[in-house]
Amino acid sequence: MIWYPYEQMKTMRDPYEIVDAEGVWLYTKEGRMIDSISSWWSVIHGYRHPALTEAIVKQARQFSHVMLGGLTHEPVRRLSDKLAEWLPGDLDYCFFSDSGSVGVEVALKMALQYFINRGERQRTGILSLTHAYHGDTFKTMEAGDDEDYHFILEACGEKKDVIHIPTEIPALEDAFARFHTKLNCLIVEPLLQGAGGMRMYDVSFLKRARQLCDRYGILLIFDEVATGFGRTGNRFVADLVQPDILVLGKALTGGYIGHAVTVANRKVYEGFYSDDPAHALMHGPTFMGNALACSAALKSIELFETEGYMDRIAGITEITRREMEGLSDPRIEEVRILGGCVCVEVKDAKTLQGYQQYAKERGVFSRPFLNYLYAMVPYVILEEELICVLDCMKDWFRR
Ligand SMILES: Cc1ncc(COP(=O)(O)O)c(C=O)c1O
Missing domain, CATH: 3.90.1150.10 (Aspartate Aminotransferase, domain 1)
Known part of the structure:
Protein backbone atom coordinates (compact mmCIF):
# COMPACT_ATOMS: atom_id res chain seq x y z
CA MET A 1 0.00 0.00 0.00
CA HIS A 49 15.97 13.06 -22.37
CA PRO A 50 18.25 10.74 -24.35
CA ALA A 51 21.50 12.33 -23.10
CA LEU A 52 20.49 12.05 -19.45
CA THR A 53 19.24 8.50 -19.85
CA GLU A 54 22.46 7.57 -21.61
CA ALA A 55 24.62 9.14 -18.87
CA ILE A 56 22.81 7.12 -16.20
CA VAL A 57 22.87 3.87 -18.17
CA LYS A 58 26.55 4.27 -18.99
CA GLN A 59 27.41 4.76 -15.32
CA ALA A 60 25.15 1.87 -14.24
CA ARG A 61 27.16 -0.45 -16.48
CA GLN A 62 30.25 0.38 -14.37
CA PHE A 63 28.77 0.70 -10.88
CA SER A 64 25.67 2.46 -9.54
CA HIS A 65 26.80 3.30 -6.08
CA VAL A 66 29.65 3.12 -3.63
CA MET A 67 29.68 4.95 -0.33
CA LEU A 68 31.93 7.96 0.26
CA GLY A 69 33.07 6.65 3.64
CA GLY A 70 36.65 5.68 2.86
CA LEU A 71 35.94 5.43 -0.90
CA THR A 72 35.67 7.90 -3.74
CA HIS A 73 35.08 7.84 -7.49
CA GLU A 74 35.41 9.83 -10.67
CA PRO A 75 31.78 11.04 -11.15
CA VAL A 76 31.66 12.61 -7.67
CA ARG A 77 35.10 14.16 -8.10
CA ARG A 78 34.19 15.57 -11.50
CA LEU A 79 30.90 16.94 -10.20
CA SER A 80 32.48 18.68 -7.21
CA ASP A 81 35.19 20.14 -9.47
CA LYS A 82 32.54 21.30 -11.93
CA LEU A 83 30.42 22.91 -9.22
CA ALA A 84 33.46 24.62 -7.69
CA GLU A 85 34.36 26.04 -11.09
CA TRP A 86 30.77 26.91 -12.04
CA LEU A 87 29.53 28.48 -8.81
CA PRO A 88 30.55 32.04 -7.95
CA GLY A 89 33.51 33.03 -5.78
CA ASP A 90 34.90 30.54 -3.30
CA LEU A 91 31.79 28.37 -3.01
CA ASP A 92 34.04 25.39 -3.63
CA TYR A 93 33.43 22.74 -0.94
CA CYS A 94 30.69 20.26 -1.83
CA PHE A 95 28.93 18.04 0.68
CA PHE A 96 26.47 15.73 -1.10
CA SER A 97 23.26 14.25 0.24
CA ASP A 98 20.15 12.54 -1.03
CA SER A 99 17.43 15.20 -0.90
CA GLY A 100 16.86 18.93 -0.55
CA SER A 101 15.63 18.60 3.04
CA VAL A 102 18.78 16.75 4.07
CA GLY A 103 20.90 19.28 2.14
CA VAL A 104 19.33 22.06 4.23
CA GLU A 105 19.74 20.04 7.44
CA VAL A 106 23.44 19.77 6.60
CA ALA A 107 23.65 23.53 6.00
CA LEU A 108 22.00 24.29 9.35
CA LYS A 109 24.24 21.81 11.13
CA MET A 110 27.30 23.28 9.42
CA ALA A 111 26.38 26.80 10.54
CA LEU A 112 25.80 25.69 14.13
CA GLN A 113 28.98 23.61 14.33
CA TYR A 114 31.05 26.32 12.64
CA PHE A 115 30.49 28.43 15.75
CA ILE A 116 30.76 25.53 18.20
CA ASN A 117 34.19 24.78 16.70
CA ARG A 118 35.11 28.38 17.56
CA GLY A 119 33.87 27.96 21.12
CA GLU A 120 30.71 30.05 20.57
CA ARG A 121 28.17 27.53 21.81
CA GLN A 122 25.51 30.12 22.62
CA ARG A 123 24.87 30.79 18.92
CA THR A 124 21.97 28.40 18.49
CA GLY A 125 19.64 30.94 16.85
CA ILE A 126 18.48 30.87 13.24
CA LEU A 127 17.05 33.90 11.48
CA SER A 128 14.52 32.89 8.86
CA LEU A 129 11.72 34.43 6.81
CA THR A 130 8.01 34.36 7.33
CA HIS A 131 6.42 31.99 4.78
CA ALA A 132 9.73 30.13 4.53
CA TYR A 133 9.83 26.52 3.39
CA HIS A 134 13.05 24.55 3.70
CA GLY A 135 11.92 20.91 3.73
CA ASP A 136 10.02 18.34 5.74
CA THR A 137 12.60 17.03 8.23
CA PHE A 138 12.42 18.33 11.80
CA LYS A 139 15.05 21.08 11.77
CA THR A 140 13.98 22.26 8.32
CA MET A 141 10.36 22.37 9.49
CA GLU A 142 11.53 24.48 12.41
CA ALA A 143 13.42 26.87 10.12
CA GLY A 144 10.35 26.96 7.90
CA ASP A 145 7.17 28.86 8.61
CA ASP A 146 4.41 26.57 7.46
CA GLU A 147 1.09 26.60 9.27
CA ASP A 148 0.53 22.95 8.41
CA TYR A 149 3.56 21.90 10.43
CA HIS A 150 2.99 24.05 13.48
CA PHE A 151 0.91 21.50 15.32
CA ILE A 152 3.67 18.89 14.99
CA LEU A 153 6.31 21.28 16.29
CA GLU A 154 4.10 22.56 19.09
CA ALA A 155 3.87 18.99 20.34
CA CYS A 156 7.68 19.09 20.73
CA GLY A 157 7.74 22.45 22.49
CA GLU A 158 8.36 26.00 21.32
CA LYS A 159 10.35 26.90 18.22
CA LYS A 160 12.88 28.42 20.57
CA ASP A 161 15.81 28.79 18.21
CA VAL A 162 14.12 30.34 15.18
CA ILE A 163 13.14 33.96 14.60
CA HIS A 164 10.99 34.73 11.56
CA ILE A 165 10.99 38.11 9.83
CA PRO A 166 9.23 39.44 6.72
CA THR A 167 11.24 40.28 3.59
CA GLU A 168 11.54 43.93 4.61
CA ILE A 169 14.86 45.66 5.23
CA PRO A 170 13.81 47.46 8.47
CA ALA A 171 12.72 44.10 9.96
CA LEU A 172 16.05 42.60 8.92
CA GLU A 173 18.04 45.43 10.47
CA ASP A 174 16.00 45.26 13.66
CA ALA A 175 16.48 41.48 14.00
CA PHE A 176 20.25 41.76 13.55
CA ALA A 177 20.47 44.60 16.08
CA ARG A 178 18.49 42.64 18.67
CA PHE A 179 19.60 39.05 18.20
CA HIS A 180 23.04 39.06 16.57
CA THR A 181 24.85 37.63 19.60
CA LYS A 182 22.79 34.44 19.57
CA LEU A 183 22.42 33.87 15.82
CA ASN A 184 24.56 31.49 13.79
CA CYS A 185 22.85 32.03 10.42
CA LEU A 186 20.28 33.73 8.30
CA ILE A 187 18.65 31.23 5.94
CA VAL A 188 16.55 32.32 2.96
CA GLU A 189 15.00 31.02 -0.23
CA PRO A 190 16.47 33.87 -2.26
CA LEU A 191 14.15 36.04 -4.43
CA LEU A 192 11.41 33.39 -4.64
CA GLN A 193 9.72 31.66 -1.72
CA GLY A 194 8.21 28.58 -3.32
CA ALA A 195 6.05 26.36 -1.14
CA GLY A 196 5.19 29.35 1.08
CA GLY A 197 3.16 30.81 -1.79
CA MET A 198 5.43 31.67 -4.74
CA ARG A 199 6.29 34.98 -3.07
CA MET A 200 8.81 37.17 -4.86
CA TYR A 201 10.99 39.83 -3.31
CA ASP A 202 13.72 42.23 -4.26
CA VAL A 203 17.45 41.60 -4.43
CA SER A 204 18.04 44.72 -2.28
CA PHE A 205 16.89 42.65 0.73
CA LEU A 206 19.60 40.06 0.01
CA LYS A 207 22.28 42.72 -0.51
CA ARG A 208 21.45 44.25 2.87
CA ALA A 209 21.40 40.75 4.41
CA ARG A 210 24.92 40.15 3.07
CA GLN A 211 26.16 43.44 4.57
CA LEU A 212 24.63 42.70 7.96
CA CYS A 213 25.93 39.11 8.01
CA ASP A 214 29.41 40.48 7.29
CA ARG A 215 29.13 43.16 9.93
CA TYR A 216 27.99 40.77 12.67
CA GLY A 217 29.93 37.68 11.52
CA ILE A 218 26.80 35.58 10.90
CA LEU A 219 26.60 33.00 8.13
CA LEU A 220 24.28 33.57 5.18
CA ILE A 221 22.63 30.42 3.79
CA PHE A 222 20.85 30.40 0.44
CA ASP A 223 18.45 27.50 0.05
CA GLU A 224 18.42 27.36 -3.75
CA VAL A 225 16.85 23.90 -3.87
CA ALA A 226 13.95 25.45 -5.79
CA THR A 227 15.51 28.63 -7.22
CA GLY A 228 18.79 27.17 -8.50
CA PHE A 229 19.46 26.36 -12.14
CA GLY A 230 17.66 29.31 -13.66
CA ARG A 231 14.20 29.26 -12.09
CA THR A 232 14.32 32.96 -11.09
CA GLY A 233 15.79 34.02 -14.43
CA ASN A 234 19.26 34.04 -12.86
CA ARG A 235 21.47 30.98 -13.16
CA PHE A 236 21.69 31.05 -9.38
CA VAL A 237 20.64 33.91 -7.13
CA ALA A 238 24.11 33.33 -5.63
CA ASP A 239 25.42 34.97 -8.82
CA LEU A 240 23.90 38.25 -7.59
CA VAL A 241 24.72 38.01 -3.88
CA GLN A 242 27.13 35.38 -2.62
CA PRO A 243 26.09 33.35 0.42
CA ASP A 244 28.47 31.48 2.74
CA ILE A 245 26.57 28.23 2.23
CA LEU A 246 24.48 27.30 -0.80
CA VAL A 247 22.08 24.35 -1.02
CA LEU A 248 21.09 22.87 -4.39
CA GLY A 249 18.77 19.94 -5.09
CA LYS A 250 15.81 19.15 -7.36
CA ALA A 251 17.19 20.29 -10.79
CA LEU A 252 20.76 19.37 -9.77
CA THR A 253 20.28 16.03 -11.53
CA GLY A 254 17.76 17.43 -14.02
CA GLY A 255 15.21 15.85 -11.68
CA TYR A 256 16.24 12.34 -12.75
CA ILE A 257 17.57 11.02 -9.41
CA GLY A 258 17.11 12.51 -5.95
CA HIS A 259 20.27 14.31 -4.89
CA ALA A 260 21.41 17.52 -3.22
CA VAL A 261 24.58 19.37 -2.44
CA THR A 262 25.49 21.78 0.35
CA VAL A 263 28.30 23.99 -0.90
CA ALA A 264 30.39 25.92 1.61
CA ASN A 265 32.78 28.79 0.99
CA ARG A 266 36.39 28.70 2.14
CA LYS A 267 35.72 30.49 5.43
CA VAL A 268 33.14 27.87 6.48
CA TYR A 269 35.29 24.95 5.31
CA GLU A 270 38.28 26.28 7.23
CA GLY A 271 36.13 26.41 10.36
CA PHE A 272 36.15 22.60 10.30
CA TYR A 273 39.68 22.05 8.98
CA SER A 274 41.92 21.28 11.97
CA ASP A 275 43.90 18.61 13.81
CA ASP A 276 40.99 18.10 16.16
CA PRO A 277 38.74 15.14 15.13
CA ALA A 278 35.90 16.71 17.09
CA HIS A 279 35.88 19.57 14.57
CA ALA A 280 34.90 17.25 11.69
CA LEU A 281 31.43 17.58 10.19
CA MET A 282 29.58 14.60 11.65
CA HIS A 283 27.23 13.77 8.84
CA GLY A 284 27.24 11.08 6.14
CA PRO A 285 24.13 10.00 4.24
CA THR A 286 24.50 6.49 2.80
CA PHE A 287 23.74 7.64 -0.72
CA MET A 288 25.77 10.87 -0.73
CA GLY A 289 27.65 11.25 -3.99
CA ASN A 290 25.72 8.40 -5.61
CA ALA A 291 27.44 7.67 -8.90
CA LEU A 292 24.24 7.60 -10.97
CA ALA A 293 23.10 10.92 -9.50
CA CYS A 294 26.51 12.53 -10.10
CA SER A 295 26.57 11.31 -13.71
CA ALA A 296 23.08 12.69 -14.28
CA ALA A 297 24.08 16.01 -12.65
CA LEU A 298 27.18 16.35 -14.83
CA LYS A 299 25.13 15.78 -17.97
CA SER A 300 22.38 18.09 -16.76
CA ILE A 301 24.88 20.92 -16.19
CA GLU A 302 26.44 20.27 -19.60
CA LEU A 303 23.02 20.59 -21.27
CA PHE A 304 22.30 23.72 -19.25
CA GLU A 305 25.56 25.30 -20.41
CA THR A 306 25.61 24.23 -24.04
CA GLU A 307 21.96 24.50 -25.02
C1 LIG B 1 13.34 25.72 -0.99
C2 LIG B 1 13.23 24.27 -0.72
N1 LIG B 1 14.08 23.72 0.16
C3 LIG B 1 14.05 22.39 0.43
C4 LIG B 1 13.14 21.56 -0.17
C5 LIG B 1 13.10 20.10 0.18
O1 LIG B 1 13.58 19.34 -0.86
P1 LIG B 1 13.24 17.76 -0.90
O2 LIG B 1 11.79 17.66 -1.23
O3 LIG B 1 14.13 17.24 -2.00
O4 LIG B 1 13.58 17.20 0.43
C6 LIG B 1 12.23 22.10 -1.10
C7 LIG B 1 11.22 21.25 -1.74
O5 LIG B 1 10.25 21.70 -2.30
C8 LIG B 1 12.28 23.49 -1.37
O6 LIG B 1 11.42 24.07 -2.22
Missing part, protein backbone atom coordinates in the same frame (compact mmCIF):
# COMPACT_ATOMS: atom_id res chain seq x y z
CA ILE A 2 1.48 3.34 -1.01
CA TRP A 3 1.16 6.16 1.53
CA TYR A 4 1.01 9.35 -0.55
CA PRO A 5 2.57 12.72 0.38
CA TYR A 6 0.58 15.49 2.06
CA GLU A 7 -2.66 13.54 1.62
CA GLN A 8 -5.47 12.39 3.85
CA MET A 9 -5.47 8.83 2.56
CA LYS A 10 -9.12 8.30 3.44
CA THR A 11 -10.43 11.06 1.20
CA MET A 12 -7.78 11.60 -1.47
CA ARG A 13 -8.79 11.14 -5.08
CA ASP A 14 -6.96 8.47 -7.07
CA PRO A 15 -3.66 9.79 -8.43
CA TYR A 16 -3.22 9.81 -12.20
CA GLU A 17 -1.24 6.75 -13.21
CA ILE A 18 1.65 7.64 -15.48
CA VAL A 19 2.64 4.94 -17.95
CA ASP A 20 5.14 6.94 -20.00
CA ALA A 21 6.71 10.39 -20.15
CA GLU A 22 8.65 12.29 -22.76
CA GLY A 23 9.62 15.96 -23.10
CA VAL A 24 7.01 18.01 -21.24
CA TRP A 25 4.37 15.28 -21.65
CA LEU A 26 3.06 12.82 -19.08
CA TYR A 27 1.13 9.90 -20.56
CA THR A 28 -1.73 8.08 -18.84
CA LYS A 29 -3.61 5.14 -20.36
CA GLU A 30 -6.31 7.59 -21.49
CA GLY A 31 -4.23 10.41 -22.91
CA ARG A 32 -1.46 12.89 -22.27
CA MET A 33 -0.94 16.12 -20.37
CA ILE A 34 1.79 18.76 -20.10
CA ASP A 35 3.55 18.70 -16.75
CA SER A 36 3.20 22.39 -15.88
CA ILE A 37 5.09 22.01 -12.59
CA SER A 38 8.06 19.90 -13.71
CA SER A 39 7.55 17.21 -11.05
CA TRP A 40 7.85 19.63 -8.15
CA TRP A 41 10.12 21.98 -10.12
CA SER A 42 12.89 19.53 -10.83
CA VAL A 43 12.58 18.12 -14.37
CA ILE A 44 14.04 21.10 -16.20
CA HIS A 45 15.07 19.18 -19.35
CA GLY A 46 11.77 17.30 -19.59
CA TYR A 47 11.32 13.55 -19.38
CA ARG A 48 13.24 10.76 -21.09
CA GLY A 308 21.26 28.15 -24.23
CA TYR A 309 19.09 27.54 -21.18
CA MET A 310 19.32 31.09 -19.85
CA ASP A 311 17.94 32.33 -23.19
CA ARG A 312 15.19 29.72 -23.07
CA ILE A 313 14.21 30.87 -19.59
CA ALA A 314 14.20 34.51 -20.75
CA GLY A 315 11.88 33.38 -23.56
CA ILE A 316 9.55 31.66 -21.07
CA THR A 317 9.41 34.86 -18.99
CA GLU A 318 8.66 37.00 -22.04
CA ILE A 319 5.88 34.74 -23.34
CA THR A 320 4.40 34.44 -19.85
CA ARG A 321 4.35 38.23 -19.37
CA ARG A 322 2.79 38.73 -22.78
CA GLU A 323 0.12 36.07 -22.31
CA MET A 324 -0.81 36.94 -18.73
CA GLU A 325 -0.99 40.67 -19.34
CA GLY A 326 -4.39 42.06 -18.57
CA LEU A 327 -5.60 39.01 -16.64
CA SER A 328 -7.83 40.44 -13.97
CA ASP A 329 -10.77 39.07 -12.07
CA PRO A 330 -12.36 40.09 -8.78
CA ARG A 331 -11.33 36.70 -7.36
CA ILE A 332 -7.64 37.31 -8.13
CA GLU A 333 -5.43 38.89 -5.50
CA GLU A 334 -2.27 39.17 -7.61
CA VAL A 335 -0.48 37.73 -10.63
CA ARG A 336 3.27 37.28 -10.06
CA ILE A 337 5.91 36.37 -12.63
CA LEU A 338 9.63 35.78 -12.12
CA GLY A 339 11.91 33.86 -14.49
CA GLY A 340 10.31 30.48 -15.08
CA CYS A 341 7.61 30.86 -12.45
CA VAL A 342 4.12 32.33 -12.70
CA CYS A 343 1.64 32.42 -9.84
CA VAL A 344 -1.96 33.56 -9.73
CA GLU A 345 -2.87 34.15 -6.11
CA VAL A 346 -6.61 34.09 -5.45
CA LYS A 347 -8.43 35.69 -2.54
CA ASP A 348 -10.27 32.53 -1.54
CA ALA A 349 -8.79 29.03 -1.88
CA LYS A 350 -12.25 27.75 -2.88
CA THR A 351 -11.81 29.54 -6.23
CA LEU A 352 -9.31 26.84 -7.23
CA GLN A 353 -11.45 23.86 -6.27
CA GLY A 354 -11.83 21.58 -9.29
CA TYR A 355 -8.98 23.21 -11.22
CA GLN A 356 -6.83 20.10 -11.35
CA GLN A 357 -9.54 18.06 -13.08
CA TYR A 358 -10.40 20.97 -15.40
CA ALA A 359 -6.74 21.27 -16.38
CA LYS A 360 -6.40 17.54 -16.95
CA GLU A 361 -9.31 17.62 -19.37
CA ARG A 362 -7.42 20.33 -21.27
CA GLY A 363 -4.22 18.32 -21.35
CA VAL A 364 -2.37 20.05 -18.51
CA PHE A 365 -1.17 18.60 -15.24
CA SER A 366 -1.32 21.14 -12.43
CA ARG A 367 -1.36 21.01 -8.66
CA PRO A 368 -2.55 24.26 -7.12
CA PHE A 369 -2.19 24.55 -3.37
CA LEU A 370 -4.02 26.81 -0.91
CA ASN A 371 -4.58 30.13 -2.73
CA TYR A 372 -1.90 29.58 -5.34
CA LEU A 373 -2.34 28.52 -8.93
CA TYR A 374 1.09 28.38 -10.49
CA ALA A 375 3.24 26.99 -13.26
CA MET A 376 6.94 26.16 -13.28
CA VAL A 377 7.38 24.49 -16.64
CA PRO A 378 10.30 22.42 -17.94
CA TYR A 379 12.67 24.72 -19.83
CA VAL A 380 12.37 22.62 -23.01
CA ILE A 381 8.73 23.61 -23.41
CA LEU A 382 7.65 24.89 -26.84
CA GLU A 383 5.85 28.21 -27.19
CA GLU A 384 2.53 26.58 -28.16
CA GLU A 385 2.78 24.20 -25.19
CA LEU A 386 3.45 27.08 -22.80
CA ILE A 387 0.52 29.02 -24.26
CA CYS A 388 -1.67 25.96 -23.67
CA VAL A 389 -0.67 25.96 -19.95
CA LEU A 390 -1.25 29.72 -19.59
CA ASP A 391 -4.56 29.67 -21.52
CA CYS A 392 -5.76 26.96 -19.18
CA MET A 393 -4.99 29.18 -16.18
CA LYS A 394 -6.66 32.22 -17.74
CA ASP A 395 -9.72 30.38 -19.03
CA TRP A 396 -10.46 29.01 -15.57
CA PHE A 397 -11.41 32.57 -14.57
CA ARG A 398 -13.35 33.20 -17.79
CA ARG A 399 -15.68 30.21 -17.59
